[in-house]
Amino acid sequence: MPGTAIEPLDLVGFQIPYHFRCPISLELMRDPVTLSTGQTYDRSSIDSWVATGNTTCPVSRAPLTDFTFIPNHTLRRLIQDWCVANQAFGIQRIPTPKQPADPTMVRTLLGQASSDSNPFQSRLSALRRLKGLARDSEKNRCVISAHNAREMLMDILFSDTGSGSSELNVEALAVLVMFQLCESECESIASDPNRVIYLSHMLFHSSIEVRVNSASLIEIVLSGTRSSELRAQISNVDEIFEGVTDMLRNLNSYPRALKTGIRSLFALCLVKQTRHKAVQAGTPEAMIDRLADLDKCEAERALATIELLCRIPSGCSAFASHALSVPLLVKTILKISERATEYAAGALMAVCSGSEECQREAVNAGVLTQLLLLVQSDCTERAKRKAQMLLKLLRDSWPEDSIGNSDVPF
Numbered sequence: 001m002p003g004t005a006i007e008p009l010d011l012v013g014f015q016i017p018y019h020f021r022c023p024i025s026l027e028l029m030r031d032p033v034t035l036s037t038g039q040t041y042d043r044s045s046i047d048s049w050v051a052t053g054n055t056t057c058p059v060s061r062a063p064l065t066d067f068t069f070i071p072n073h074t075l076r077r078l079i080q081d082w083c084v085a086n087q088a089f090g091i092q093r094i095p096t097p098k099q100p101a102d103p104t105m106v107r108t109l110l111g112q113a114s115s116d117s118n119p120f121q122s123r124l125s126a127l128r129r130l131k132g133l134a135r136d137s138e139k140n141r142c143v144i145s146a147h148n149a150r151e152m153l154m155d156i157l158f159s160d161t162g163s164g165s166s167e168l169n170v171e172a173l174a175v176l177v178m179f180q181l182c183e184s185e186c187e188s189i190a191s192d193p194n195r196v197i198y199l200s201h202m203l204f205h206s207s208i209e210v211r212v213n214s215a216s217l218i219e220i221v222l223s224g225t226r227s228s229e230l231r232a233q234i235s236n237v238d239e240i241f242e243g244v245t246d247m248l249r250n251l252n253s254y255p256r257a258l259k260t261g262i263r264s265l266f267a268l269c270l271v272k273q274t275r276h277k278a279v280q281a282g283t284p285e286a287m288i289d290r291l292a293d294l295d296k297c298e299a300e301r302a303l304a305t306i307e308l309l310c311r312i313p314s315g316c317s318a319f320a321s322h323a324l325s326v327p328l329l330v331k332t333i334l335k336i337s338e339r340a341t342e343y344a345a346g347a348l349m350a351v352c353s354g355s356e357e358c359q360r361e362a363v364n365a366g367v368l369t370q371l372l373l374l375v376q377s378d379c380t381e382r383a384k385r386k387a388q389m390l391l392k393l394l395r396d397s398w399p400e401d402s403i404g405n406s407d408v409p410f
Contacts, residue, residue, distance in 0.1 A: 203243025
């Protein structure tokens with residue numbers, strides 16, 4: 001019988017009632033729903049079945065003309081009662097599942113929030129209820145998004161921006177960042193200087209959540225806009241680099257701020273012509289100071305951003321002047337991932353190319369051993385090529401016995 005929670009029951013001859021099991025997973029149903037064919041399944045199982053492209057009922061094989069799943073409250077109560085009655089056998093009571101958002105209720109909330117004629121508190125309450133629904137599940141977000149919600153939320157967010165940010169603007173932003181915007185929606189924000197400037201001002205809001213949400217929306221827009229001209233317009237706003245960099249510098253105890261800040265700075269630094277603004281805002285120093293606090297995914301993004309900034313002279317100088325840059329980059333090699341190793345080697349190559357002092361620091365930090373291991377590893381060819389170039393660059397700084405004992409081709 002599948003499922004580790006069921007196996008101990010079989011050992012003592014205890015059986016779960018057949019009609020309490022999902023026909024798909026054969027496990028105890030936690031959220032039974034009934035299809036138009038009359039068959040009942042656990043919601044997660046039938047959701048997965050439909051999500052993979054199936055259009056028939058798993059048991060009856062009848063075509064599913066209606067994909068509405070009706071909660072089977074009677075069966076769920078029976079299962080709950082059975083769980084309670086058999087607690088002595090190790091059965092735990094299943095939690096009451098949260099029901100997916102009702103489309104009719106979502107439409108009502110959206111209409112309530114978007115109507116200028118509605119009282120302020122009524123609109124605010126509707127937005128907060130939508131935020132709660134969106135946070136609950138991906139399914140809820142799909143239901144909300146299907147009702148043209150993103151456009152409505154953008155209208156509220158950017159309404160009356162000249163008078164500052166009201167609670168309506170703030171709540172609309174909090175809901176909007178939970179959705180992926182399409183290209184036209186991203187461009188409608190990127191092409192409007194007033195909207196971009198408004199988001200840059202929100203980066204300095206008194207609320208940490210508002211600051212993070214603003215940075216998140218900036219990253220979403222940059223990533224979803226193909227036009228290099230529009231991306232450059234966004235990254236050309238001085239306050240954006242200053243605001244996002246300040247998040248890294250001062251909000252590192254707020255995990256979402258750290259993650260969002262790294263993602264936003266990476267998207268901003270992909271724009272070549274404005275990288276100098278990142279340097280002026282102190283991004284290199286903030287990146288190095290926070291590198292050790294990042295998880296694998298964000299560390300990769302941070303190192304990619306560092307390498308991008310090392311492609312301009314002011315960026316190289318900024319990293320070279322930070323006492324921890326070279327030691328941390330050396331330490332990163334072979335420690336996080338192949339991509340991280342490649343980015344770290346590229347950044348070291350750039351920094352060491354213009355500074356003999358950095359070359360000596362790298363050697364003292366043990367880069368020789370790291371690079372020799374890298375060249376002999378199964379990493380990417382590009383990473384090996386960077387390692388070989390860096391070994392050649394640093395050769396004059398090596399101890400003589402190291403050079404003689406190495407068999408690395410240059």
